[in-house]
Amino acid sequence: DGGITQSPKYLFRKEGQNVTLSCEQNLNHDAMYWYRQDPGQGLRLIYYSQIVNDFQKGDIAEGYSVSREKKESFPLTVTSAQKNPTAFYLCASSISGQKNTEAFFGQGTRLTVV
């Protein structure tokens, strides 16, 4: 079945560690996105990529990094520089851009700092 797969579903991180969240899609979509969801704040865009080997900062990129070496994959690294990383992270993809086409979302990764 086509879709977006995020892994792991739950992730625990010690303070000072970097962790990488996986996002893979087999929908042949060009554009991919990472969002952060906090209670009462809706979704905020971290990074997005409209084509392989290119990506742009979203509204809250500080403390995060991404890569887009393959069309299917858009991993997100939460670095130790991110001061408040505990949140629910959602990956999405769309055919050519989410401003006028629907986006498809993964089931999310819940990251907790311990």
Place this chain on the structure above:
Amino acid sequence: AQKVTQAQTEISVVEKEDVTLDCVYETRDTTYYLFWYKQPPSGELVFLIRRNSFDEQNEISGRYSWNFQKSTSSFNFTITASQVVDSAVYFCALSDQNTDKLIFGTGTRLQVFP
């Protein structure tokens, strides 16, 4: 600045009641898209509808209907004869035509009780 306001944080209804979720937006773009997404307890966002700013016709899809009014900058969502399976968080979103971003509202949690 672009903004989406979902003033209703949480709504509770009993099955078979009709319920309307409000969405008010602000934008200076003349062309834009509005979206509604549903987030069930499983976590992923599910696309419900996309509406172009030039198309003010109301839309009905089964028990779901949407009322788009540019005069009041609103894009409200009504569920008729609600069901327990409608329980979820619903997000309204506005496209940014210059940057391929979606601006999300803070969401409305709908609980439908049997």
